[in-house]
Amino acid sequence: MAEKYLLSKSSFIKGIQCDKQLYLYKYHYDWMDEVSESQQLIFNRGHDVGELAQKLFPGGIKATEDPRKAAQAIERTTELIENGTKVIYEAAFVFDEVLVIADIMVWDGNIWNIYEVKSSTSISDTYYQDAAIQYYVISNCLNVKDISIVYLNNQYVRNGEIELQKQFNTESVKDKVSEMQDLTKSELTRLKKVLMGKEIPKIEIGPHCSNPYQCSFWGHCWKDIPEYSVFNIAGLRGDKKFELYELGHIKLEDVPEDYPLSKTQRLQIESHIEKKSVLDKDNIKKFLSSISYPVYYMDFETFMPAIPKFDGTRPYQQIPFQYSLHYQETPNGKVEHDEFLADAAGDPREPFLKKLLEDTKEPGIILVYNKAFEITRMKELAADFPKYAKETEERIERIFDLMQPFQKKYYYTPDMLGSYSIKSVLPALVPDMSYKGMEIADGGTASAAFESLFYEEDAFRIKEIRENLLKYCGMDTLAMVKILNVLQKL
Numbered sequence: 001m002a003e004k005y006l007l008s009k010s011s012f013i014k015g016i017q018c019d020k021q022l023y024l025y026k027y028h029y030d031w032m033d034e035v036s037e038s039q040q041l042i043f044n045r046g047h048d049v050g051e052l053a054q055k056l057f058p059g060g061i062k063a064t065e066d067p068r069k070a071a072q073a074i075e076r077t078t079e080l081i082e083n084g085t086k087v088i089y090e091a092a093f094v095f096d097e098v099l100v101i102a103d104i105m106v107w108d109g110n111i112w113n114i115y116e117v118k119s120s121t122s123i124s125d126t127y128y129q130d131a132a133i134q135y136y137v138i139s140n141c142l143n144v145k146d147i148s149i150v151y152l153n154n155q156y157v158r159n160g161e162i163e164l165q166k167q168f169n170t171e172s173v174k175d176k177v178s179e180m181q182d183l184t185k186s187e188l189t190r191l192k193k194v195l196m197g198k199e200i201p202k203i204e205i206g207p208h209c210s211n212p213y214q215c216s217f218w219g220h221c222w223k224d225i226p227e228y229s230v231f232n233i234a235g236l237r238g239d240k241k242f243e244l245y246e247l248g249h250i251k252l253e254d255v256p257e258d259y260p261l262s263k264t265q266r267l268q269i270e271s272h273i274e275k276k277s278v279l280d281k282d283n284i285k286k287f288l289s290s291i292s293y294p295v296y297y298m299d300f301e302t303f304m305p306a307i308p309k310f311d312g313t314r315p316y317q318q319i320p321f322q323y324s325l326h327y328q329e330t331p332n333g334k335v336e337h338d339e340f341l342a343d344a345a346g347d348p349r350e351p352f353l354k355k356l357l358e359d360t361k362e363p364g365i366i367l368v369y370n371k372a373f374e375i376t377r378m379k380e381l382a383a384d385f386p387k388y389a390k391e392t393e394e395r396i397e398r399i400f401d402l403m404q405p406f407q408k409k410y411y412y413t414p415d416m417l418g419s420y421s422i423k424s425v426l427p428a429l430v431p432d433m434s435y436k437g438m439e440i441a442d443g444g445t446a447s448a449a450f451e452s453l454f455y456e457e458d459a460f461r462i463k464e465i466r467e468n469l470l471k472y473c474g475m476d477t478l479a480m481v482k483i484l485n486v487l488q489k490l
């Protein structure tokens with residue numbers, strides 16, 4: 001096995017997505033965007049799923065301790081194979097200047113089986129490409145009988161200890177990746193040429209920047225796109241946005257008057273150019289007449305563990321762990337607050353539901369922002385805990401959606417920047433309130449933060465994360481109080 005390599009499996013996949021991404025990854029690594037907490041959660045999740053999948057083939061030995069020390073890993077892999085090791089985790093190989101690391105290799109008596117582990121619940125085209133390059137390299141170093149992808153089975157419901165055979169699906173992809181070998185080889189030759197180039201490939205931004213993955217050089221390539229541009233036209237298809245971009249229409253002001261857009265998209269542009277708000281008083285009045293006091297303002301946070309943590313849950317099931325509830329008896333009346341934040345220990349669902357039902361037992365409509373989310377979670381909870389189903393149904397019937405007037409553009413101001421999300425509506429209507437600068441400022445980060453509490457040991461950090469979660473969720477419902485107030489004043 002040669003040790004010199006130009007590409008790795010991940011750089012190959014980056015190159016398939018975009019030549020420029022590959023080049024920047026190889027030669028301008030420091031231009032890469034910072035990894036967000038939600039992205040870090042995805043990496044950690046992949047790592048955890050990988051470690052669990054190893055237990056499908058117990059007793060193996062790890063060949064790669066640090067993927068950056070390729071030479072060491074290759075040497076150790078050779079050693080383990082020569083010593084007759086039957087199961088090897090993270091075995092490293094180089095062929096044709098490509099380094100790959102096989103998640104699991106199992107010796108079946110006279111030939112090797114390879115297993116690639118994925119933390120998703122289905123096999124995508126990228127996974128086939130990924131397995132194809134693995135197979136190309138490894139089958140040129142060893143005799144390979146089969147190559148399979150091991151992925152999560154989203155129909156598996158945990159009951160007691162994780163049952164590995166049910167938690168994972170294993171599917172042979174050898175036939176498919178064998179057919180892809182010629183293409184893989186020619187792509188490899190092409191990508192090597194890209195890396196030999198003296199200059200960064202001249203590639204424009206396009207749909208490939210987020211397909212199949214969000215490119216990690218986004219900040220570099222998109223730096224000249226203004227913060228508010230044709231890419232923020234609400235509801236416009238991605239290909240149409242790039243069509244405008246390629247025609248040189250980047251700012252909203254540049255969009256030709258005869259370019260086909262919907263009524264609300266046109267309204268967004270006109271409102272921006274003329275710095276004018278749109279107000280449909282009749283419909284706002286109609287909406288407000290459906291709101292009778294007392295009013296509860298409610299918001300949930302959820303997390304989705306890839307490996308089910310609790311009995312009765314499936315991989316990636318949304319588990320509610322926190323809610324915030326503001327309450328107002330009369331318009332402009334005193335605002336009271338209740339909340340729930342689970343401990344990162346047992347299953348939070350039943351305590352969550354029990355307290356929620358208790359906190360909302362007095363009459364009053366329940367206002368949420370984007371009711372589909374809260375209603376779906378409540379229906380799931382009712383199905384999982386049938387003894388609360390009747391009461392939960394009663395609460396669902398009291399739910400109203402504060403997002404509606406903004407989604408339907410009954411009220412729109414240029415500061416909403418085309419979005420009706422609460423994160424855009426709040427600062428547009430209540431300029432002294434915004435999510436900017438908050439440690440946790442979106443649902444994805446809240447999920448990641450809560451999931452991190454299961455592993456965090458530093459008491460100070462746990463306290464800090466919990467306080468940030470309470471602040472964030474509380475902000476969501478306080479925002480609703482303020483937004484409703486603005487609508488009433490209109």
Ligand code: SF4
Pocket residue numbers: 017018019020021022024203204205206208209210215216217218221222
């Ligand atoms: S941001 Fe887009 S154009 Fe730039 S490297 Fe990434 S994929 Fe290529």
